[in-house]
Amino acid sequence: MKIARWLLLLVICCPFILKAQVSRPNVLLIYVDDLGYGDLGSYGATKIKTPHLDKLATGGLRFSNAHSSSATCTPSRYALMTGNYPWRVKGTGVLPGDAALIIPTNQPTLASQFKAAGYATGIVGKWHLGLGEAVAKNWNEPIKPGPNEIGFDYSFIFPATADRVPTVFLENQTVVAANASDPIQVDYKNKIGTEPTGKEHPELLKMLSSPGQGHDNTIVNGIGRIGYMNGGKAARWTDEEMPMTFLEKAKTFITQHQHEPFFLTYALTEPHVPRMPSTMFKGKSGLGYRGDAILQLDWSVGEILKELDFLGLKKNTIVIFSSDNGPVLDDGYQDGAVTQLNGHKPAGILRGGKYSIFEAGTRVPMIISWPGKVQPGVSDALVCQIDFLASFSSLLKKELPKSNATDSENLLTAFLGKSKTGRQVLIEHAGTLSIVEENWKYIEPSDRAAYDPTTDTELGNAKEPQLYDLSKDPRERNNLASQYPDKVKALAEKLLQIKNK
Numbered sequence: 001m002k003i004a005r006w007l008l009l010l011v012i013c014c015p016f017i018l019k020a021q022v023s024r025p026n027v028l029l030i031y032v033d034d035l036g037y038g039d040l041g042s043y044g045a046t047k048i049k050t051p052h053l054d055k056l057a058t059g060g061l062r063f064s065n066a067h068s069s070s071a072t073c074t075p076s077r078y079a080l081m082t083g084n085y086p087w088r089v090k091g092t093g094v095l096p097g098d099a100a101l102i103i104p105t106n107q108p109t110l111a112s113q114f115k116a117a118g119y120a121t122g123i124v125g126k127w128h129l130g131l132g133e134a135v136a137k138n139w140n141e142p143i144k145p146g147p148n149e150i151g152f153d154y155s156f157i158f159p160a161t162a163d164r165v166p167t168v169f170l171e172n173q174t175v176v177a178a179n180a181s182d183p184i185q186v187d188y189k190n191k192i193g194t195e196p197t198g199k200e201h202p203e204l205l206k207m208l209s210s211p212g213q214g215h216d217n218t219i220v221n222g223i224g225r226i227g228y229m230n231g232g233k234a235a236r237w238t239d240e241e242m243p244m245t246f247l248e249k250a251k252t253f254i255t256q257h258q259h260e261p262f263f264l265t266y267a268l269t270e271p272h273v274p275r276m277p278s279t280m281f282k283g284k285s286g287l288g289y290r291g292d293a294i295l296q297l298d299w300s301v302g303e304i305l306k307e308l309d310f311l312g313l314k315k316n317t318i319v320i321f322s323s324d325n326g327p328v329l330d331d332g333y334q335d336g337a338v339t340q341l342n343g344h345k346p347a348g349i350l351r352g353g354k355y356s357i358f359e360a361g362t363r364v365p366m367i368i369s370w371p372g373k374v375q376p377g378v379s380d381a382l383v384c385q386i387d388f389l390a391s392f393s394s395l396l397k398k399e400l401p402k403s404n405a406t407d408s409e410n411l412l413t414a415f416l417g418k419s420k421t422g423r424q425v426l427i428e429h430a431g432t433l434s435i436v437e438e439n440w441k442y443i444e445p446s447d448r449a450a451y452d453p454t455t456d457t458e459l460g461n462a463k464e465p466q467l468y469d470l471s472k473d474p475r476e477r478n479n480l481a482s483q484y485p486d487k488v489k490a491l492a493e494k495l496l497q498i499k500n501k
């Protein structure tokens with residue numbers, strides 16, 4: 001009799017016991033734009049101070065070999081959300097500001113997995129994955145589909161990049177302060193409206209564009225942009241206010257969801273161009289606006305972490321910090337990044353940068369903190385942001401629905417510092433592909449340019465195969481391909497095999 005009663009109690013309580021076993025920490029993903037491997041104090045920077053991120057790194061796990069999937073933004077964000085290598089899918093390159101959404105709404109994403117697990121999900125900041133069904137769209141009405149259709153309950157975003165029109169925010173996919181009497185029009189081919197462009201009127205610019213890099217179409221807030229826009233005067237952002245705007249929205253989201261598990265992507269625009277820091281940071285770094293933008297970014301991180309602390313959420317929140325691709329100095333504006341560099345090394349010990357298939361294209365800072373759960377330290381595990389999807393699905397015990405997320409690997413134990421082992425193999429992507437296995441990196445031969453003079457980037461392309469021993473030569477100086485033809489062959493075959501998977 002007694003046993004029967006106990007059994008009954010066990011059956012009744014079983015769902016609760018099971019539920020309690022599934023860990024449901026909040027997850028704050030701080031995702032920044034174009035920050036390099038050497039841009040933070042904790043990654044060796046000495047000419048710039050990043051105290052808030054350094055503190056996060058000291059109390060968390062700092063990865064020395066973490067990667068974005070690609071050396072530019074859209075593909076990296078696509079991979080992060082979908083768990084699918086972007087080079088498998090057409091149309092995942094850097095998008096214009098009027099592009100349609102590139103993620104099918106029936107595809108599971110990092111956000112939809114959290115949502116399915118009962119989390120409140122939000123994104124604040126840069127989007128750059130397209131909006132709506134087509135390029136032609138009405139910016140003066142709600143635009144669908146977008147972040148809210150791929151798993152985010154809440155979104156406060158700008159559409160593409162800070163240097164592309166339309167320079168507006170959308171809250172839940174409606175332009176903030178849209179006004180029917182001053183409708184927004186966007187065109188990436190032809191000038192629309194009568195507003196001056198940077199090309200016609202450089203005297204109106206508060207920061208000159210770099211020769212040969214565009215950024216000289218419609219002028220918004222004294223800055224020439226890529227693309228043309230007309231109307232929407234009240235809706236246009238002021239670049240100097242951007243950090244406050246995003247910070248406030250992110251804080252509000254956290255405050256509103258403090259009593260339930262949440263997943264927030266806080267996608268800062270710094271230090272992407274145009275760098276136009278707020279007054280608080282202008283001139284403060286001594287390294288030009290790029291340095292100031294990094295101080296601003298570090299400050300924003302400090303503020304959001306303060307908010308978590310204030311709300312008593314610090315212990316139960318996993319904070320992830322990373323960047324969507326490597327660094328670039330001159331990406332379209334004369335903002336002092338080159339002339340005031342002062343010996344700072346944005347790529348640290350690595351070669352290349354944004355756009356490059358050399359390591360600095362995709363090897364980026366990554367810090368993961370979870371007080372009491374993740375042991376502070378440094379992890380040398382090879383990990384990629386593409387792996388967040390499978391890894392967090394595992395944490396949430398939420399099976400990943402059948403999809404094309406086949407490139408995402410469950411590296412939860414590596415991300416949480418319980419294992420030193422990451423990926424066996426990673427494909428890096430900058431147009432050209434490379435494959436990394438153990439200490440070896442093979443870069444496929446390519447006819448693309450070896451060097452981009454406009455951004456002063458070593459793109460890493462060569463007509464011959466390249467093979468580097470990253471353990472001895474992380475700067476990829478000595479091409480060992482002719483010395484190890486068997487290795488070259490094996491890695492080229494493996495790359496082909498993964499391509500054809």
Ligand code: NG6
Pocket residue numbers: 033034072073074094128161163212213214215226272273325331332
């Ligand atoms: C490039 C832009 C660059 C930047 C980049 C996207 C030119 C010459 N350069 O095409 O300024 O906007 O796209 O950066 O137009 S990313 O980080 O979003 O990928």
Ligand code: CA
Pocket residue numbers: 033034072073272324325
């Ligand atoms: Ca970027």
